[in-house]
Amino acid sequence: MKMAGISSKKALVYLAGQDVLEFHSPLSTISSIEKPDQIIFDFDPQDDDFEKVREAAFILKKILEEYGVKTFVKTSGSRGLHVHLPLKAHYKFDKIKSISRKIAEILHQKCPEITTLEQRKEKRGNKVFIDFLRNDYAMTATTPYSLRARKGAPIATPVDWKELNDNSLNPRSYHLKNIFQRLEKKENPWKNFNKYNLNIDINNLFD
Template identity: 45%
Template sequence: MKVKTVTQKWQAKIFKLGFKMTVRVHNVEISNPRKILFPGSVIRKIDIIKYYEFIAQYILPHLQGRPITMHRFPEGINESNFWQKSAPNYFPDYIERVEVDEDEGTKLYALINNPESLIYIANTASIPLHTWQSRTPKLTLPDQIIWDLDPSDDDFDKVRLGAKLMKAILEELGLHPFLKTTGSKGLHLQVSIKPQYDYDVIKQFSKNVAEFASKEIPQLFTTEIRKNKRGNRIFVDFLRNQYGHTAVSLYSVRPIEGAPVAAPIYWEEIDTLNAQSFNIKNIKQRISAEGDIWKDFYKKPQSITRAIKKLETLYKPILVLKKAS
């Protein structure tokens, strides 16, 4: 269903006269559609929702079955915000839930499995969408690995170089990484894998890769958790790959002025693009011209068994395989 809109001129008149204008997207009633969420770039809630309506067919394959953590900005990106894991009781039935065991007990997480759920969650002013690296019904077995290259300064050329070197390392291990901008500061290298190993194995493997990169190229990479010890090096963040942790989804909007999005890019483009090259406006032209360049991401998941064994020959820490039965 298309958004029912009126021109800005008549919208303003309706508002001044005190009438309530009902806007529905995918049969979801939108509250406060004219609410300005990005004051510097004058981007309204309805603009974000219309973006998610457009991108639904491309983002849903990356969301479906994955527990999400909501990061909500009800008064806009410059005001108070909060994180929310549990799905409230008032969420409609078309938003599926999944029970997740955590240290403090069992929680019900929301799943975004259909366009209506996507629009409803966006209507809560959950601007970015953060997901697990696994999906139902195999929540304990990740089906993707992410290395987040987080720069310590504004030198994006350094991040570009870091991504190329990380790609070379992963390819040496027999893995084919895809590349995406984060919409914030850095780049993500992401690998689609067969859901064979639990989070303990995946976290340790991703950590070993990051530490190997830092050991081989210490002037560029670090795995130092404390920011004040990183200097001007790139933090190779492997921590997204542990149980209960999340990473920003492909095509997610970031709560930064201009509404940049986490976008897929070709490796050949890395020297001409930066972390915020794409936003809710120009990503539409990008998709019209290039299509969904990650459409095959999940079609050929890779086994990491050989990669683990090969890394052991290059790097001393030993990872004991615990393949799922």
């Protein structure tokens, strides 16, 4: 499997010029390709009930805060939310996937009425799928501020947790026509993402 390596704005512009519409990136960097520097949870609803997605995301935030873990959230540009945990790139993907599974199980136990870990879509009902499976080698997730190939040109947009309290917010709130207005008025909520790389030993955190 081959991926494009982007290390400059020029490279990004070049790919856009090659008609690359959506950008999906792995959870690791070229300098440490086998050791991720973040964990992602993709909250994927089976319907358009965003309130369930919002509720599950806030529960995850609360769980992780109790362990001293900082989280960041973005709209998916589709139907759900992505919650990211910045990490120190200490462990390989198999360990991180195991940890993410454990966290997903803890979350599901807290709200089984609205979430599911069932991989088969036909068995999920109307629950929100907690997708932790992206925390694996060669798997990717939508890059922050990437366009999505959907009607209205929605954008996967980093937001702060306070914004999620706004009932008017939905996964497609930000799109090509309004994203620049947002960027002019609001500081990037993920500006300090890399400053919160976990210094705690996440390997033992959820035992």
